Amino acid sequence: MSKPVYTxxxxxxxxxxxxxxxxxxxxxxxxxDKATEKIRKRDPSIVADEMLQALYKxxxxxxxxxxxxxxxxxxxxxxxxxxxFYGMTTHAKGGQFLCPxxxxxxxxxxxxxxxxxxxxxxxxxxxxxxxxxxxxxGQFVENISRYLGLSLEEVGDVSLTSDxxxxxxxxxAVLAETDVINMVSRGISTPNIIKGIHISIASRIIxxxxxxxxxxxxxxxxxxxxxxxxxxxxxxxxxxxxxKFEIHTHADAIYAGAIGAALWGGFRxxxxxxxxxxxxx
Amino acid sequence: xxxxEQILAYCEKTAFDLHFTDAKKWKAASxxxxxxxxxxxxxxxxxxxxxHGLAVGIMGSGDRKQIxxxxxxYQSYICHLPRGVIEMGLDDNLQDFDGFVFPAIxxxxxxxxxxxxxxxxxxxxxxxxxxxxxxxxxxxDFYREEILKILxxxxxVNGVKPDKAALNKxxxxxxxxxxLIERIYDIRQEYPWRLSAVETYHIIxxxxxxxxxxxxxxxxxxxxxxxxxxxxxxxxxxxxxxxxSFCEQPPIGLIKSVEMAGCYIVDDDFMLGARWIQGDVDDTxxxxxxxLVTAYLNQSTFSSAVYDVGNPKGKRLVELAxxxxxxxxxxxxxxxxxxxxxxxxxxxxxxxxxxxPHINFQFHENTGQFKVIKEQAGTFSDSIKLWA
Numbered sequence: 001m002s003k004p005v006y007t008x009x010x011x012x013x014x015x016x017x018x019x020x021x022x023x024x025x026x027x028x029x030x031x032x033d034k035a036t037e038k039i040r041k042r043d044p045s046i047v048a049d050e051m052l053q054a055l056y057k058x059x060x061x062x063x064x065x066x067x068x069x070x071x072x073x074x075x076x077x078x079x080x081x082x083x084x085f086y087g088m089t090t091h092a093k094g095g096q097f098l099c100p101x102x103x104x105x106x107x108x109x110x111x112x113x114x115x116x117x118x119x120x121x122x123x124x125x126x127x128x129x130x131x132x133x134x135x136x137x138g139q140f141v142e143n144i145s146r147y148l149g150l151s152l153e154e155v156g157d158v159s160l161t162s163d164x165x166x167x168x169x170x171x172x173a174v175l176a177e178t179d180v181i182n183m184v185s186r187g188i189s190t191p192n193i194i195k196g197i198h199i200s201i202a203s204r205i206i207x208x209x210x211x212x213x214x215x216x217x218x219x220x221x222x223x224x225x226x227x228x229x230x231x232x233x234x235x236x237x238x239x240x241x242x243x244k245f246e247i248h249t250h251a252d253a254i255y256a257g258a259i260g261a262a263l264w265g266g267f268r269x270x271x272x273x274x275x276x277x278x279x280x281x
Numbered sequence: 282x283x284x285x286e287q288i289l290a291y292c293e294k295t296a297f298d299l300h301f302t303d304a305k306k307w308k309a310a311s312x313x314x315x316x317x318x319x320x321x322x323x324x325x326x327x328x329x330x331x332x333h334g335l336a337v338g339i340m341g342s343g344d345r346k347q348i349x350x351x352x353x354x355y356q357s358y359i360c361h362l363p364r365g366v367i368e369m370g371l372d373d374n375l376q377d378f379d380g381f382v383f384p385a386i387x388x389x390x391x392x393x394x395x396x397x398x399x400x401x402x403x404x405x406x407x408x409x410x411x412x413x414x415x416x417x418x419x420x421x422d423f424y425r426e427e428i429l430k431i432l433x434x435x436x437x438v439n440g441v442k443p444d445k446a447a448l449n450k451x452x453x454x455x456x457x458x459x460x461l462i463e464r465i466y467d468i469r470q471e472y473p474w475r476l477s478a479v480e481t482y483h484i485i486x487x488x489x490x491x492x493x494x495x496x497x498x499x500x501x502x503x504x505x506x507x508x509x510x511x512x513x514x515x516x517x518x519x520x521x522x523x524x525x526s527f528c529e530q531p532p533i534g535l536i537k538s539v540e541m542a543g544c545y546i547v548d549d550d551f552m553l554g555a556r557w558i559q560g561d562v563d564d565t566x567x568x569x570x571x572x573l574v575t576a577y578l579n580q581s582t583f584s585s586a587v588y589d590v591g592n593p594k595g596k597r598l599v600e601l602a603x604x605x606x607x608x609x610x611x612x613x614x615x616x617x618x619x620x621x622x623x624x625x626x627x628x629x630x631x632x633x634x635x636x637x638p639h640i641n642f643q644f645h646e647n648t649g650q651f652k653v654i655k656e657q658a659g660t661f662s663d664s665i666k667l668w669a
Contacts, residue, residue: 068517076541083517084543086659089667123668124660268517268666 005067006032007269009262010052010081011090011255012044012074014110014139016223018255019051021059021066022262029266033059034255045077068265072257083268088114090260091221093122097259098250099219104212106205107256108224110139113201115208117215122260128208137201138224144180144197148190155194159229162195176200198233206237209245217246221256225249285506288499289480292487297345299369303491304337305377313439317431318375319382320366320390321528322586323557324409325573328428330493331443331451332435337378338489338554341365344532344647346374354396355389360617361645362529363393370402379438380405382431386528386586387620405434411577413588421574428570448569454493456561461500462488463556466548468504470605473520473545474513476503479536485552486530518545519665522607524598524628525614525621527553527584529646538651539611543662547605550584557582585620594624595631602637608665611658612641638665 004025011018021033037051052069056062063069063080071078072090087107095105096118107114114129130137145155166188168179176197183193201224209218224230231249238245252259282290295303301316308314315334319326326336342348342365350371351364369375380403383394397406410427412420436442443451462485469476476484484503488496506512523539527550539546559580563572581587583594602610610632614621625641632639640661642654 080514081516083666084541084659084662085666086542086656086663089660089663264663264667272517 007262007265008066008069009258010048010078011072011257012077017048018258020255020258020262048078068269070261070265072261085261085264088116088124088127090257092116092118092124093263094256094260095219095221096122099248102217102219103215104218106220108222111137113205115212117212128212130204156228158191159194159198162191165192165195165199167196168200198229202233202237217248220249221253223254225253292483295490296483296486299342299374301337301490304335307335315379315435315439317380318378323554324382324384327451327455328432331447332441334435340530341646342369358617359389360529360615363389367396370400375402378403380434382407382409385410404438407434415578421578424574449564452562452564452569457497458493461504464504468507470547474515475507478540478546479533482551485555518543519608519662520545520547521609521611522602523549523611523613525612526551529615531644532648534651535644535654538655539658542655542658544658547607548601585624595628598628599631599635610637610639614643616643616645
């Protein structure tokens with residue numbers, strides 16, 4: 001039996017670093033391992049290096065055993081790697097891996113949301129993204145949840161219990177935070193504040209999808225893709241606008257960028273080595 | 282810190298020393314030494330060297346000087362370089378310079394030569410025109426006169442008129458300089474990871490502010506180190522030629538961003554003047570000035586500042602990309618740079634005809650945000666790696 005080919009993908013985000021190890025031992029690539037680490041106030045390159053060393057140790061391998069270690073996101077902080085792919089390229093690939101047939105990928109990251117239209121072979125065809133303001137981002141949700149005394153894990157479930165959401169500014173994070181302070185002093189309940197924020201972000205995402213002329217099915221990726229309250233808000237907003245989109249997410253949605261990087265790394269490895277036709281998935 | 286790191290640190294410091302400390306120190310060592318500042322692109326530094334002078338490249342203030350007075354001299358719709366240079370002239374950056382040469386690039390630089398006369402910088406301020414007619418008895422004779430005017434200017438300052446031997450010696454030193462720089466580019470073509478584009482930039486730009494003898498010695502060391510030693514690791518990057526940045530220099534962050542986005546810059550026109558003459562200038566002749574003239578007429582590289590009816594620059598760019606085995610071309614011009622921006626469509630047409638992918642963007646020398654450029658370069662790299 002031939003030795004498996006390993007590729008790695010490391011996605012350096014603004015808040016988290018995501019790492020996956022992919023094996024090509026079977027006909028199709030398999031995710032062998034994955035890890036995520038919050039950066040906090042540490043040097044991202046050191047955090048990434050520690051994650052890689054832990055991965056190597058766990059699987060009793062070294063950097064040289066990885067056929068292609070690819071970075072994405074702020075991956076230029078990774079000191080030793082084989083290549084780097086741009087974030088949209090990797091989310092398109094990773095999104096389609098997690099949701100075969102997806103025609104639109106919505107990457108909901110810490111600092112912005114990107115809607116990406118993809119071809120059948122994961123090629124980016126068009127994209128729209130939120131502007132400079134952080135009010136449409138995961139970082140904003142995190143800030144508000146901290147302000148309201150909630151952990152990130154709680155935010156989604158709390159949002160689902162809302163009965164009368166109070167929508168905040170969807171244009172500016174500073175205004176939105178002021179809105180939230182006013183809501184707290186007006187006695188608006190935490191679930192209704194959180195749901196209001198989710199609705200505000202969801203409405204921005206719907207606008208992105210409209211201007212992109214997005215096609216269904218849509219796959220949500222990135223850190224906010226597992227936030228149940230966020231998903232519900234998107235579905236409700238879509239229903240209100242009469243748009244019929246299939247919305248998908250996946251337990252590994254946060255790893256989409258890293259998965260895409262590892263898969264494109266595999267594609268490049270096979271292409272450059274000429275061992276076999278570059279695999280698309 | 283190993284020797285290469287020491288050299289790189291020195292070159293980075295010298296390249297961006299807007300007070301030209303080393304050059305001024307060199308001048309202070311002897312009464313007959315002359316400092317001549319020149320602007321991009323090309324200037325035959327050999328003639329100043331032979332007359333006990335040092336021609337110092339003034340490549341702009343980049344992102345290292347706040348422009349306050351400079352903005353009052355120029356309208357908003359011209360490039361950034363002249364604002365920074367006039368600011369340097371009005372401050373004390375260019376004190377101790379004896380004269381300034383403004384090679385013919387565009388109207389903005391021509392105007393700058395006039396402004397330097399008004400502001401009284403240096404003992405002379407010369408607009409240095411280049412022939413656009415490449416026949417020896419027309420353009421050649423004209424260019425010869427231009428060079429002689431510079432020699433006269435320098436002689437007015439220090440009384441030195443270089444003889445044939447001095448001129449030939451200087452030509453020989455600059456021949457060696459160009460050969461060494463070319464050798465670095467050739468090594469980088471094979472092993473671009475051994476010396477980054479930013480490091481290469483620092484090394485070459487430092488050479489515009491120190492003596493050619495010192496620069497040659499540094500270049501020899503660098504060549505020897507990167508030729509014989511592995512440094513860094515190869516990455517799966519695309520190879521690009523960057524063109525259009527021959528006058529106003531891109532900020533270092535831009536060059537870094539292109540590299541970080543997955544592109545090896547295997548050739549560029551950042552310090553084009555230092556590589557202008559292709560091959561050696563005859564340094565064994567009885568008429569060295571004529572040798573410089575002949576080299577300009579027959580051995581000049583291509584540039585948007587030069588008329589090219591017989592040898593279109595688009596074709597030469599394509600030839601360069603092929604010679605460097607580049608996967609693509611990045612057109613990176615300074616905002617409002619008429620020569621580069623007007624040439625761009627013709628050059629892009631040639632790239633399209635040759636099937637060479639290309640992208641383009643614009644910059645100011647003091648641009649501070651590179652996210653969009655990084656995205657463009659990153660998606661360009663991905664599109665070539667994954668879909669070409």
